[in-house]
Amino acid sequence: MADSNTIRLRVFSLNCWGIRYLSKHCRERYAMIGELLSREEHDIVLLQEVWSEKDFLCLKRKLSSTHPHSHYFKSGVIGSGMATFSRHRIHDAFLYRYSLNGYPYMAHHGDWFGGKAVGMVILNIGSLAAHVYITHLHAEYSREKDSYLPHRVVQAWELQQFIRHTSSGADLVILAGDLNLHPQDLGNRLLRTYTGLRDSYTETAKFDGCEDGITLIADNPFINPKELCPFEKGIRIDYILYKGSGRVSIQCESLSTTKGSVPDHPFPYSDHEALSAELQLQTLTQQAGGDETRGDQDCAAGKLAELVDIVTEARTEVKVGLYCAERMRYTAARTGVMGLALLLLELAIAAVPWLGADQPFPRASFYLLGVLCFAILITTFLLYIFYTMEVKSLQGAEDQMRLAVGSLQERLRRFPLAQPLNPLCRPPDRQDPCPLEPEE
């Protein structure tokens, strides 16, 4: 395992909060972000919430000399908001839209209109193929009563599936973005354990940033501290994750975040803090592996057992979501039937005068009631279709999870176990311990 070559790679990630005319100081902040990026010259820049393509194009012009390669991912009604800039040529881009992403009628939350997705760009760093992923998951508006939890769990599930299945040929994998997940949240554990991605914050020895690595901090002037409750200081929901391969070993040399203010500027870059990681890639001339020890086996078995638990937990969460979605669909159907019954009743009553009754149906009430019935019918019909799609997506995710658990359990049975499992072992001197590829 001799090292022939060491490459330094700097990665930047920021949720820009770039809603034109609504986000505070949007234009000025984009100018600041552009200045920062041209000055710092990171290798890879991954931005979220660049909602307007005009702002992307403006940044692209500004960074044309430092970051000649870029890609803007389009999706949904507004767009995915995800943009990437690179000093290395981008060879390929691919987008996966999450099957679930909130509700269109929750327009004030706006997530549905954003068309949340995970984008992948493939670029070559020297002779290495880097698969770089960017994503932004559905926001959490209330930690206590989080009605979007099943959607976010399904998004995390689809995210790990997408990364796992599209990164087989990669020498290195990088994922950055606003996951809207705390470090120990179900979706985060699912993602990290299944893909083997490592968190630059926990892996680096040199961290410079806010306490506990938080990226949504109470001190940020754009943040309403009440919304962070019960986390007084803030939360960590933005990440740079990475993993190497048999050809490349990666170490996170340092990670830094902004701290809520920018020197010589009256306000920060965004409501989120920016992350900047320095990764060191070491190409391995000799492929590791082949001499698997008993300790490695125990570790892999432990990881598998942990994964079974996590996927089972996710499945439970999806089932809860499925129950809610089916109930909502039932409510929509029942309301629709009531609207139809009301309409028929009205028509029957209105028909009575022609049959010889004395008092005619008041014309104004007749029309108003008719309009109401039609509005109910159309709305419930659209909702019924929407909830049916939600049910199908949740059922699909649950089916896939059931399949995954079965497959993991079968692999687990193949391990000759004499000792209790050690689910958290991680040898510190080995790259990507116990990767859980479809078939090892």
Added chain:
Amino acid sequence: MADSNTIRLRVFSLNCWGIRYLSKHCRERYAMIGELLSREEHDIVLLQEVWSEKDFLCLKRKLSSTHPHSHYFKSGVIGSGMATFSRHRIHDAFLYRYSLNGYPYMAHHGDWFGGKAVGMVILNIGSLAAHVYITHLHAEYSREKDSYLPHRVVQAWELQQFIRHTSSGADLVILAGDLNLHPQDLGNRLLRTYTGLRDSYTETAKFDGCEDGITLIADNPFINPKELCPFEKGIRIDYILYKGSGRVSIQCESLSTTKGSVPDHPFPYSDHEALSAELQLQTLTQQAGGDETRGDQDCAAGKLAELVDIVTEARTEVKVGLYCAERMRYTAARTGVMGLALLLLELAIAAVPWLGADQPFPRASFYLLGVLCFAILITTFLLYIFYTMEVKSLQGAEDQMRLAVGSLQERLRRFPLAQPLNPLCRPPDRQDPCPLEPEE
């Protein structure tokens, strides 16, 4: 390149036309299909248009002894209709929903409600990892005036992207399904050239089926021959495609299709013909490659040049679709504004009596006109949102195609060319000639 092991793999594909209560003899045909499958015991069965989950579960029960492993892909409002049965254990399943799939208001075509997608299952055949894909693209309702062409091209684009990016770790790749594409259609060329997948019909020496391999034949009693016009005998739109890898060489030993009737039965299995391919897998003990000749280089360069042409053609088609979608969105917006203007005008006229005019606005007309205006506003608003999503998806696909062309052209420039390109060379004695992987 010694062969150590030869495996025989039988693959079956059929579009079942399984719309409960609408498709003719649906129940009886499913019984026939179930009988056929339990009798034939194919290794992998890939069915499309199994629209009802009940029918899938019924088949699953029937095939529980011959095909113990199965997966049903759920998507959209009705479902994706795609089901797979396997004699080999399915380890993983993943679904990619196409970003474009017709229009919800074209309810009589129904494609939008089906949630068209490509499904992948990973299974182990001996020690080999097989990535098996199943798909069903948007139907072509008129060859002369095909308004869905841009959607189908984008679906073919996303299909090839999905297969290319998720099959890096595969030893063998199989794709089967109803592509709704003729052999030389743009989408088909895009798919085959980019992925390197080979068509079992053109590759096999032993074919038993309808003339020219057609799978939608005029002789089928469920087909209206007028719909096939101008192709009197029929068209070939169902496929079994495959490719090997450095570890496995694949040959298609034989391919057969049904011929519109089933012995001892009054009607055929479906309106489509069923395909049955026998593949021979040969595991290679020694990896090929490394001794690239000038001829290989020319071939790869030729393939790249061909691919550039095809992607450029696809880009043009997507641009046409983009133009249409933008025009439709503009029409929706204009109609919406007219509806709003009409509503305001009506309110103004209705307000006149209160201002002292003689003739009041007739009440019935007032309400009817108001309802009409509201209906226009809601419909155009929904259409505007829908067309915006269509525009974004088309723009996204076009961006990715532009990126791909740039990357292909750059790779092409690296070839030292002295002779004119030979775009169609294919050495007959080599497996998967000139594969166009992201980076060779």
